[in-house]
Amino acid sequence: LAKTTQPISMDSYEGQEVNITCSHNNIATNDYITWYQQFPSQGPRFIIQGYKTKVTNEVASLFIPADRKSSTLSLPRVSLSDTAVYYCLVGGYNKLIFGAGTRLAVHP
Amino acid sequence: EAGVTQFPSHSVIEKGQTVTLRCDPISGHDNLYWYRRVMGKEIKFLLHFVKESKQDESGMPNNRFLAERTGGTYSTLKVQPAELEDSGVYFCASSPGSGPSYEQYFGPGTRLTVT
Numbered sequence: 001l002a003k004t005t006q007p008i009s010m011d012s013y014e015g016q017e018v019n020i021t022c023s024h025n026n027i028a029t030n031d032y033i034t035w036y037q038q039f040p041s042q043g044p045r046f047i048i049q050g051y052k053t054k055v056t057n058e059v060a061s062l063f064i065p066a067d068r069k070s071s072t073l074s075l076p077r078v079s080l081s082d083t084a085v086y087y088c089l090v091g092g093y094n095k096l097i098f099g100a101g102t103r104l105a106v107h108p
Numbered sequence: 109e110a111g112v113t114q115f116p117s118h119s120v121i122e123k124g125q126t127v128t129l130r131c132d133p134i135s136g137h138d139n140l141y142w143y144r145r146v147m148g149k150e151i152k153f154l155l156h157f158v159k160e161s162k163q164d165e166s167g168m169p170n171n172r173f174l175a176e177r178t179g180g181t182y183s184t185l186k187v188q189p190a191e192l193e194d195s196g197v198y199f200c201a202s203s204p205g206s207g208p209s210y211e212q213y214f215g216p217g218t219r220l221t222v223t
Contacts (some may be wrong), residue, residue, distance in 0.1 A: 034208070
C-alpha cells in the first residue's frame, strides 16, 4: 500500500493561495489520489480526487505530474474557515488509508 | 438529504464495561465503514460492510469488537469488555458503491472514553 508524506503543518493568511504537496513514491498503477479535509469534532470530508494531470472543482484543484509520485492540492484564496487538517490518501481500494495530515492554519 | 449520523456523540465508561455505538448511513448507501482514531494516532480502518455482509474486517483489533449490520441499514459496533486503549474517536462512513472512485461520507464520530 502506498505511503504518503506531507507537511505536518502550514500557515497562511486570508486571501492567499495555499498549495499542499504530498509525495507518494510507491503509488500503484490503479491507485487514485484523494484529498480529505477535517475540521475539529467532525469527520473527514471529501475534497477532490484525481488519477493524473489536473482536476478542478468548486473547492480546490489537484495537480498530478506525469510520474504520479506526488500531488499538490491547491486552495485558492483561503479564508479563516479553511483552517483544518488536510489528508492526502493513496491506495487502499475500499478502505481509506489516512496519514498524519497537514494542519493548515489560516490567519486574519 | 440527511448525512451519516452516529450515536452517542460521547460515551464515558469504565474499564470492563460494554459499549455499543450506532451508525446510520445515508439512505441508499449499501457500503458502510467503521474507522477509529485512538489518542495521538492516525485514523485507522476497522471494517467494511456491503449491505449486511462483512466485506473486509481486517482492521478489527481483536475479538472484543463486534460489528453488525442486520438488514443492511444501520450498523452497531460493540466493545466488550472495554479496555483503556479503546479510548478514541470512532467514525462511521458510507458510500453508494465500492471502490476508490466512490466518495466516503463520514459521520461526526463517537468519542469513547474508557476510565
